[in-house]
Amino acid sequence: xxxxxxxxxxxxxxxxxxxxxxxxxxxxxxxxxxxxxxxxxxxxxxxxxxxxxxxxxxxxxxxxxxxxxxxxxxxxxxxxxxxxxxxxxxxxxxxxxxxxxxxxxxxxxxxxxxx
Amino acid sequence: xxxxxxxxxxxxxxxxxxxxxxxxxxxxxxxxxxxxxxxxxxxxxxxxxxxxxxxxxxxxxxxxxxxxxxxxxxxxxxxxxxxxxxxxxxxxxxxxxxxxxxxxxxxxxxxxxxxx
Numbered sequence: 001x002x003x004x005x006x007x008x009x010x011x012x013x014x015x016x017x018x019x020x021x022x023x024x025x026x027x028x029x030x031x032x033x034x035x036x037x038x039x040x041x042x043x044x045x046x047x048x049x050x051x052x053x054x055x056x057x058x059x060x061x062x063x064x065x066x067x068x069x070x071x072x073x074x075x076x077x078x079x080x081x082x083x084x085x086x087x088x089x090x091x092x093x094x095x096x097x098x099x100x101x102x103x104x105x106x107x108x109x110x111x112x113x114x115x
Numbered sequence: 116x117x118x119x120x121x122x123x124x125x126x127x128x129x130x131x132x133x134x135x136x137x138x139x140x141x142x143x144x145x146x147x148x149x150x151x152x153x154x155x156x157x158x159x160x161x162x163x164x165x166x167x168x169x170x171x172x173x174x175x176x177x178x179x180x181x182x183x184x185x186x187x188x189x190x191x192x193x194x195x196x197x198x199x200x201x202x203x204x205x206x207x208x209x210x211x212x213x214x215x216x217x218x219x220x221x222x223x224x225x226x227x228x229x230x231x
Contacts, residue, residue: 031217042119042206042221043160056218091160100148100212101167104219106160 002026004107006092012113013082020078021110025094032075033104034067036060037089049075050098082114117142119209121222128197129230135182136192136225138207145169146212149183150219151192154204163205166190168212194227202229 005024013019025032030051035043046065047057051072061067064082069075079086089109095102118141128134140149151163166174166183173181178195194201207222 033217035219040223042208042223043219044221045218048217058218093160095217098217100210100217102217103162103165104217105162106152108157108159 004092004094004105006090006107006110008110009108010111010113012115014115015082015084017082018078018080019082019112020076021090021112023075023077023092023094023107025074025092026105029094029096029105030072031095031098031102031104032069033093033095034075034077035091035093037091037109038087043091046077079112082112084114087112087114117144117209117211117220119207119220119222121207121225123225124223125226125228127228127230130197130199132197133193133195134197134227136194136205136207136227138190138192138222140188140190140207140209142188142209142211144211144213148210148212149181149190150208150210151179151181152206152208152221153201154206154224155200156203160206164192197229199229199231201227203227 007022033048034046037043049069064080067077091109092107093104095104120139147168149166154160164176182191204224206224209220
């Protein structure tokens with residue numbers, strides 16, 4: 001078991017460009033979560049999937065953000081027309097079945113810098 | 116709305132000392148889980164310890180223990196015999212047992228430095 005992986009680890013982009021991040025959860029984990037962590041803050045929930053279904057989206061996830069998990073395995077998070085305020089660490093986590101008792105295992109994150 | 120507050124932005128202790136990190140939270144729920152997560156400088160978050168609200172006994176994991184005071188809504192982490200590898204950001208976190216979305220609510224964190 002290799003843990004949750006995320007790619008890329010770092011992304012620098014210019015304002016207005018689109019970016020896409022990938023998350024590979026632990027094998028056979030049904031739940032997958034996206035969080036955003038800005039400097040000096042704890043992670044904030046963005047959205048989560050149960051298999052391929054996206055079940056909840058935070059109000060933090062504006063229309064410029066879209067997330068998919070097409071086959072219930074890896075997930076992508078796309079940000080269109082990036083803004084400087086999007087600069088943050090984007091964390092992915094997965095858990096076996098979901099529910100408050102399940103441990104969420106976090107990936108190393110993708111650090112986005114928007115110039 | 117549930118909130119988690121960590122009042123100590125940064126702390127430093129000498130190696131082998133004991134350190135306590137504070138956390139308070141606010142919720143109207145009766146059953147929930149509380150966590151301490153560690154985020155080392157490499158940034159991968161790992162779970163240190165968890166506590167279920169209906170369990171009165173404080174959780175322990177080796178050198179890590181908690182002091183859970185449900186009535187006071189307080190959840191502190193004690194690290195005994197601190198080691199250099201304990202240097203990290205520590206986040207107190209909350210999840211509602213009956214929440215539909217399993218989202219974890221994190222505090223702002225405490226940066227802990229273990230000094231040689």
